[in-house]
Amino acid sequence: MTRAHARVKALNALTPSNDGNYVLYWMQHSQRATDNPALEHAAARANECGKPLKVLFVVDPTYPEANARHYTFMLEGIAETKQAVERRGIHFALRLGSPPEIAAAEARNASVAVTDRGYLRHLAAWRDQLAEDAPCLAEMVEGDVIVPVEAASDKLESAARTIRRKLHDRTDEFATLPDTVTLEHKAKGLDHADDRAIDDVAAFIEALEIDASVGPVDGFKGGTRMAMARLKAFADDALDAYGEGRSDIVNRNVSHLSPYLHFGQISPVTIYRAVKASGAGDDDKAGYVDEMLVRRELAVNFVHYNKDYDSVSGLPGWARDTLEAHASDERPAVFTASEMEHSKTDDPYWNAAMREMRLTGYLHNHLRMYWGKRIITYTNTPGHAYRTALALNNKYLLDGRDCNSYANVGWLFGVHDRGWPEREIFGKVRSMTPGGLKRKFDVDGYVKWANAL
Numbered sequence: 001m002t003r004a005h006a007r008v009k010a011l012n013a014l015t016p017s018n019d020g021n022y023v024l025y026w027m028q029h030s031q032r033a034t035d036n037p038a039l040e041h042a043a044a045r046a047n048e049c050g051k052p053l054k055v056l057f058v059v060d061p062t063y064p065e066a067n068a069r070h071y072t073f074m075l076e077g078i079a080e081t082k083q084a085v086e087r088r089g090i091h092f093a094l095r096l097g098s099p100p101e102i103a104a105a106e107a108r109n110a111s112v113a114v115t116d117r118g119y120l121r122h123l124a125a126w127r128d129q130l131a132e133d134a135p136c137l138a139e140m141v142e143g144d145v146i147v148p149v150e151a152a153s154d155k156l157e158s159a160a161r162t163i164r165r166k167l168h169d170r171t172d173e174f175a176t177l178p179d180t181v182t183l184e185h186k187a188k189g190l191d192h193a194d195d196r197a198i199d200d201v202a203a204f205i206e207a208l209e210i211d212a213s214v215g216p217v218d219g220f221k222g223g224t225r226m227a228m229a230r231l232k233a234f235a236d237d238a239l240d241a242y243g244e245g246r247s248d249i250v251n252r253n254v255s256h257l258s259p260y261l262h263f264g265q266i267s268p269v270t271i272y273r274a275v276k277a278s279g280a281g282d283d284d285k286a287g288y289v290d291e292m293l294v295r296r297e298l299a300v301n302f303v304h305y306n307k308d309y310d311s312v313s314g315l316p317g318w319a320r321d322t323l324e325a326h327a328s329d330e331r332p333a334v335f336t337a338s339e340m341e342h343s344k345t346d347d348p349y350w351n352a353a354m355r356e357m358r359l360t361g362y363l364h365n366h367l368r369m370y371w372g373k374r375i376i377t378y379t380n381t382p383g384h385a386y387r388t389a390l391a392l393n394n395k396y397l398l399d400g401r402d403c404n405s406y407a408n409v410g411w412l413f414g415v416h417d418r419g420w421p422e423r424e425i426f427g428k429v430r431s432m433t434p435g436g437l438k439r440k441f442d443v444d445g446y447v448k449w450a451n452a453l
Contacts, residue, residue: 006174007037007148011115011131011138020111020136022046022054022091022190026103029123030116030143031057031077032224033084035177035267037143042114043090043181045139049111052187053090056106057082058099059208064122065394065401067211069361073398075201076222077265082198084224091187094194096208100126104133116264117142119149119303119403144261145297146268147174149304156305157298158316159416164294171293175272217361220259220398227260231274240280243287249364250445255288256362259398261296268292298416299407309406312386312413319414322427323382329424335378337388349434349443350374352450354392359453361398366441368393372412373432377425386413 025042033039039055046053057078059071082092095102103126107113113134115127131138142148147170157163198204205212220226234255238245245253260266271292275285308314312323335345343351343358353371357363363371372389379385390409394400411417419428437443 006151007142008041009140009142011127011140012134014135014137016045016049017111017136020049020051021109022052022111022187023049024103024106024110024113025053025055026099026106026113026115026130027055027057027081028099028116028126029118030264030267031074031081032265032267033081033088034180034224035270036116037178038114038116038141039085040178040181041139041141042112043088043183045112045114047181047184050185051111052185052190053183054106054110054187054190055085055090055092056095056103057092058095058097058102060099061096061208061210065391067214067395068205069214069216069396069398070401071205071208071210072201072216073220073222073259073361074263075198075204077224077260077263079198079201080223080225081265089183089186091190093192094196094198096195100129100133103130107134107136107138110134110136112136113138115140117144119300120401121307143178143267144264145300146171146272146293147297149297149300152297153301157301159418160290160294160298163298163301164290167294167297171272175269175276177267177269177273214358214395217359217398219360219362220256222259222263222265224260224265227257227266228270230256230260231266231271235274235278235280239275239278239284239288242280242284246287247366247441249366249441249443250449252364254364257292258402258404259361262399262402262404268296296404299403302407302410302415303403309410310390312383315410315413315415318419319417319429322419322422323413323429326425326427327381331377331380331425333378334380337391340375340378340388341392345374345378347374347434348447349437352447355453356450357392357396361396363397367446368408369412370432370437372409373426373430376412376429382413 023042023046025039030036030038043053085092113136115130117140127140147167151170152167153163196204238253241253261268275288303309306314333346343354345351350371353363353367375389376385379388389412393405393409414429417430420430422428423431
């Protein structure tokens with residue numbers, strides 16, 4: 001099996017249909033026109049079948065927890081991707097509604113139906129529905145991790161240290177980009193009007209009648225071009241100080257690529273290769289790769305192998321037990337979810353972090369850890385704390401609703417960690433305090449910066 005085909009999985013036992021009018025690529029997770037294994041696999045299938053290629057993207061106005069901030073960033077990228085795909089002689093169909101139902105309907109006229117891979121339970125269920133409803137061969141291509149999740153490990157891993165070697169042992173095998181396939185049959189006869197034009201993203205979103213309470217942000221514009229520009233700037237100008245600079249919560253020496261990875265607007269292999277090819281020091285490159293490869297793909301492992309990835313029932317047994325044992329511990333202060341959301345706690349550091357999330361859609365990783373740990377002390381039960389942290393994370397962060405989101409919120413409660421000396425409220429789960437934050441970071445400078453936003 002070649003490296004490219006190791007990313008490909010047949011979703012049903014059918015064969016390509018001779019009666020199809022096209023090969024279908026249902027683009028859902030890999031929202032890009034370049035370095036996209038699913039797109040290139042579909043293009044190769046189109047040539048094999050002697051058919052044109054049709055790319056389908058479905059905008060679901062009811063997508064879980066999504067709001068105008070998320071839709072704006074996503075659709076800025078889709079508008080760019082649509083143009084790039086069409087320049088290759090591929091038809092791009094933009095539809096509105098239920099993604100699996102529309103994909104299944106489009107597959108009825110396809111010779112082969114190809115899709116990319118999603119890991120959250122509803123995304124996996126969508127692929128299952130395509131496999132069941134498609135009257136032709138349906139295939140899934142995993143292109144948004146470096147090492148495919150089952151190739152990295154066949155079980156739930158307990159920590160970064162247990163998966164790190166497994167990933168590194170197979171990284172070179174998979175750190176290749178797909179060749180761009182030249183389409184032998186242009187999609188001239190497949191033209192039809194999209195459900196709605198996407199030349200004006202703001203107008204498109206307004207017509208969706210979705211949650212507009214969380215609006216778009218100025219600091220992040222969606223799309224592969226912007227992702228590549230951020231990657232180049234980081235690799236050229238900032239990576240060589242990543243080892244020390246990434247801990248600076250004011251003058252941030254980070255890539256800011258997580259939203260682009262979440263929406264599949266850039267390939268993790270593209271990032272990995274750019275980092276490895278940069279002139280930065282080995283320690284700086286290794287530090288970034290550990291975050292982007294090991295930590296990120298550990299999160300995919302967590303979601304893939306843990307059916308309760310989004311609740312306290314998915315925590316390690318020791319963490320659940322110790323948190324439950326301390327559930328009745330007196331909290332120094334308790335705040336409602338609304339008070340926390342609007343930065344009305346007694347902690348100026350926490351309030352500043354929440355303000356940054358609301359206004360920018362981003363938060364530095366060190367601050368995310370502190371922000372989440374404090375929620376445990378601000379709520380009266382671990383379950384309520386978990387739900388509150390996940391809801392605020394997913395509502396405001398552009399990279400929310402991601403495998404990383406569920407693993408990171410889980411980490412606040414003991415996932416991928418070990419037991420620590422027991423203390424009130426947290427039990428044996430790691431805690432973080434305002435004093436500890438102030439000792440390690442220029443947190444007063446951060447508060448000043450956040451309050452000026």
